[in-house]
Amino acid sequence: MPEETLFESEQLMGRDAVADYLxxxxxxxxxxxxxxxxxxxxxxxxxxxxxxxxxxxAEREGPTDGNGELSIEVELEWPENATQGGSLSIE
Known part of the structure; x- marks a missing residue:
């Protein structure tokens, strides 16, 4: 399925700033x-x-015998023509 990026931003931020954004x-x-x-x-x-x-x-990229890069990825996904309803719950 083809993918189109509608928005992308990558920047170095402090933990407090990331928490505020989230x-x-x-x-x-x-x-x-x-x-x-x-x-x-x-x-x-x-x-x-x-x-x-x-x-x-949670991911780790890089060589198995050396330093790599760690990441936490958060994704929300829904059908483009979805209707409102239900509730979002994060525990």
Whole structure:
């Protein structure tokens, strides 16, 4: 299935700033609001439905016998034509 990137931003941030960003995202989800992602001149607004597929993944990339790179990936996914309904729950 082809994939189109609508928005992408990668930057070095302190842990507090990342937590604030995630908290703002969480507040928008909890309120049922649209989510706007913005960096410089680029932005996208999305309307997640009440139920989304929630994925959390921890990964390590690099050689098995040396230093690699660790990551935590968080993904919310839903059908493009999804209707509102249900509730999002993260425990």
């Amino acid at each position: 908290r703002t995202l969480a507040d928008s989800l909890e309120a049922g609001s649209d989510v706007t992602l913005r960096a410089g001149e680029q932005s996208v607004t999305m309307s997640p439905p009440g139920e989304v597929e929630f994925e959390v993944k």
